[in-house]
Amino acid sequence: MGNWHISRRRMLKGLGATIALPFLQAMVPPGMSMYNMEKKPIRFACLFMPNGVNKFHWTPEQYGRNFELSSTLRPLSNVKDDILVLNNLMNKGSIFPGADGHYAKTANLLTGLPIYQTVGDNLHSGGISFDQLIAKHIGQDTLLDSVQYGMERINAGIDGAVGFTRLYGSVISWKTPTQPCSREIEPRMAFDRLFRSSLPDSKPKNEKWKKSVLDIVKEDADALQRKLGRSDQDKLEEYLESIRSIEKRIDNEEKIKAFEKQITPEIQKELIGLNMRIDEFNETFIGVDITEKTRQMLDIMALAFWTDATRVGTFMFGNSVSNRNFSFLPGVQGSHHQLSHHQNLEDQMEQYRIINEWHVNQYAYFLEKLKSLPDGDSNLLDNSMVMFCSGLRDGNSHSPYNLPILVGGKGGGGLKPGQNLDFGKDTPLANLYLSMARVLDMPLECFADSTGELCEIHV
Incomplete structure (x- = not known):
């Protein structure tokens, strides 16, 4: 296409919708190559799993590069060389008088x-969360400085057992010490926030726009396609099809819910056996399979990173003390928090492990998704740091020591994944954040109780 090029900030536009574009060859300024373009932006994500892990099936036996994945980490086999397993990190900020239970180990993670x-x-969280420090550092360059997603509504009320408000168990991201970041928990809301602008003034308030967001920007997309080279045409088509796929999956969920509103109590009893549920209460406590909904949220975050709509995101699989019923998993007959208090009973510990493995499976899905998306001369996972963690080691003892921490991605070449590392007892978790800050070129000399960087993870 000669010297024709488009701005990196080019958007697809239509009446009532805009869509950011992935990086295209046509965005390379004339006279430069893709290879010589400036360093690709690094994305950061934190995926939080409540209630800790079955510690006997978490840590691989061998350390260094020649390690075999444990039974719980086995879903990561396709991305084993892209992950770091980090051992003996602890959050000292979660240990203070009266800090028993989950809340004091979640809100300050x-x-x-x-x-x-x-x-x-x-x-009061004690300070700004690390993800929001990153957002302040790089968020001005993107449509949204950060996104926060979850799977459960905010919990209110008091947990009398430990004397904390349950609000602390519903947030890990803090814009200020007293201002938690709000979360999207529905795929439709998360999708629309990214890919559909507010409705035109001529439309009645609260009326849903039924057209696909792609139909709205079709004219602009077609015009752009005619100007692009073949490689960019293929990439743009793949990107638009990814958006279409998510839309269809979300719309199908909405159709099911609309259908459920018309069913009689007799039919409802039959539908319960087919895992069709109406509201979140049933979804959480009767054992609905949430795998598809979870992956919709993760796919939306992946697209947000790919389009550079944002470079920072958090995702909570569940709130602290989540009692979601996981009986949709073979071999599990109870709820998450209940089984995390396993009392060292073999049957309960195995069910606990299966729930852990499901969470790791979703993490693996997200990493593989990022790895499949091209980003300059590499892929999105190579240019990301994706943390998977829990605020507890073991739910039965509420142990904050040796936290289960994984990091996926190469951080744009700043990290050395493919290792299982032990940093010695009670190494501050804040040292990991300090190391990530270095990869992001953030001017951060210390963070919380940090004592230095985790040099072994750096290139």
Whole structure:
């Protein structure tokens, strides 16, 4: 196409919708090659799993590069060379008088500082979370400085067993010490926020736009396609098809819900056996398979990274003390929090492990998705740091020591994945954040209780 090129900030536009574009060859300025373009942006994501892990099936036996995945980590076999397994990290900020239970080990997972003990809404996380420090550093270059997704509504009320408000168990991302970041928990809302702008003024308020967002921008997309080279045409088509796929999956969920509203109590009893549920209460406590909904949210985050709509995201598989019923998994007959208090009973510990493995499976899905998406001369996973973690080691003992921590991706070449590493007892988790800050070229000399960087993970 000669010297014809488009801006990196080029968007597809239509009446009531805009869509960011992935990086295309046509965005390379004339006289430069893809290879000589400036360093690709690095993305950061934190995926939080509540209630800890079955510690006997988490850590691989061998250390260094020549290690075999444990039974719980086996779903990561396709991306084994793209992950770091980090051992003996602890969050010192979760240990203070009265800090028993889950809440004091969840709300401060990304701050590394003690939270203020309260039973009201006067929350205080101790500091700004690490993801929001990143957002302040690089968020001005993107449509959204960060995104926060989850699977469960915010919990209110007081947990009388430990004397904390349950609000602390519903957030890991803090814009300020007293301002938690709000989360999207429905795929439709998360999708529309990214790919559909507000409705035109001529439309009645609260009326849903029924057209596909791709139909709205079709004219602009077709015009752009005619100007692109073959490679860019293929990439743009793949990208638009990814958006279409997510839309169809979300719309299908909405059709099912609309159908369910018309069913009689007698039919409803039969549908329960087919895992068709109406509201979140049933979804959480009766054992609905949430795999597809989870993957919709992860796919939306992947597209947000691919389009550079944002470079920072968090995802909570569940709130702290989540009692989601996982009986949709073969071999599991109970709920997550209940089984995490296994009392060392073999049957309960195995069910606990299966739930852990399901979470790791979703993490593996996200990493593989990122790896499949081209990003310059590499892929999106190579240019990301994707953390998977829990605020507890073992749910039965509420142990905050030797936290289950994984990091996927190469951080744009700044990380050395494919290792199982032990950093010695009680190494601050904040050291990991300090190391990630270095990869992101952030001017951060210390963070929370950090004592230095984890040099073994750096290139």
